[in-house]
Amino acid sequence: MQDASPAHKRILLKLSGEALMGDDAFGINRATIVRMVEEVAEVVRLGVEVAVVIGGGNIFRGVAGGAVGMDRATADYMGMLATVMNSLALADAMNKQGLTARVMSAIAIDQVVEPYVRPKALQYLEEGKVVVFAAGTGNPFFTTDTAAALRGAEVGAELVLKATKVDGVYSADPKKDPSAQRYSSLSFDEAISQNLGIMDATAFALCRDQKLPIKVFSIFKAGALKRVVLGEDEGTLVHV
Numbered sequence: 001m002q003d004a005s006p007a008h009k010r011i012l013l014k015l016s017g018e019a020l021m022g023d024d025a026f027g028i029n030r031a032t033i034v035r036m037v038e039e040v041a042e043v044v045r046l047g048v049e050v051a052v053v054i055g056g057g058n059i060f061r062g063v064a065g066g067a068v069g070m071d072r073a074t075a076d077y078m079g080m081l082a083t084v085m086n087s088l089a090l091a092d093a094m095n096k097q098g099l100t101a102r103v104m105s106a107i108a109i110d111q112v113v114e115p116y117v118r119p120k121a122l123q124y125l126e127e128g129k130v131v132v133f134a135a136g137t138g139n140p141f142f143t144t145d146t147a148a149a150l151r152g153a154e155v156g157a158e159l160v161l162k163a164t165k166v167d168g169v170y171s172a173d174p175k176k177d178p179s180a181q182r183y184s185s186l187s188f189d190e191a192i193s194q195n196l197g198i199m200d201a202t203a204f205a206l207c208r209d210q211k212l213p214i215k216v217f218s219i220f221k222a223g224a225l226k227r228v229v230l231g232e233d234e235g236t237l238v239h240v
């Protein structure tokens, strides 16, 4: 039997930083990052061009407890640096697994990673390299979900895949409201007007304006990423 073919040529994968902790209380769990990379490698082998944005919630968030009393912009820069650490760990794990990964940072740390230059990122993607976009948008007061929407639009991704701790978008946060119902699909306007906290409104609005659909699915479900890439019924589609 012939292998199924991917439904998308180029994707932007947003990986949850918080999920990187696995069962640990903080930081990067080795087995978890290796498993995530195995899933990514499967879709790269299908011939899909993969750009990645990873969050920083396993280390630091500008709006979290550790930042109480701090200047917000300073705390946000710390959060962006946390995403650089995750990006380096992710690219390292990818390279060990036989992929070729490049990290590009939205803030200048030239001794550590190369800066984000759009034409270079496009070249890497065309060459089949995985590009990991670090440091979010490079601006405080934003999130890596917005960075995923932004970079996804910039590199011409056909879909933003939000791989997170829940298996889709619910009518309310399923971790707080057990009666919440999962949507198989919903529009950007519905997600924004109902203030659904799975992603911030800036990310939803940018994707809506650029007509860039989002799939939300569980990072913990084995094979879910490949199923999404193959266009199978998995997670929640947010569309125009």
Ligand SMILES: Nc1ncnc2c1ncn2[C@@H]1O[C@H](COP(=O)(O)OP(=O)(O)OP(=O)(O)O)[C@@H](O)[C@H]1O
Binding pocket: 015, 016, 017, 018, 019, 054, 055, 056, 057, 058, 144, 163, 164, 165, 166, 168, 169, 170, 171, 172, 173, 174, 175, 196, 197, 198, 199
């Ligand atoms: N309507 C909703 N549907 C689904 N999940 C929701 C909803 N509202 C809030 N959530 C919560 O949003 C969380 C995912 O978003 P969040 O941005 O916190 O995580 P992430 O993107 O996975 O992590 P990170 O910021 O570290 O990358 C889920 O774990 C879920 O508890």
Ligand SMILES: O=c1ccn([C@@H]2O[C@H](COP(=O)(O)O)[C@@H](O)[C@H]2O)c(=O)[nH]1
Binding pocket: 017, 054, 055, 056, 057, 060, 061, 062, 063, 075, 076, 077, 078, 079, 080, 081, 082, 083, 135, 136, 137, 138, 139, 140, 141, 142, 143, 144, 145, 146, 147
């Ligand atoms: O464009 C951005 C992206 C991120 N930040 C800061 O980083 C942390 C971690 O990102 P998450 O999306 O929450 O995982 C975030 O809380 C912000 O403090 C940013 O300032 N700008």
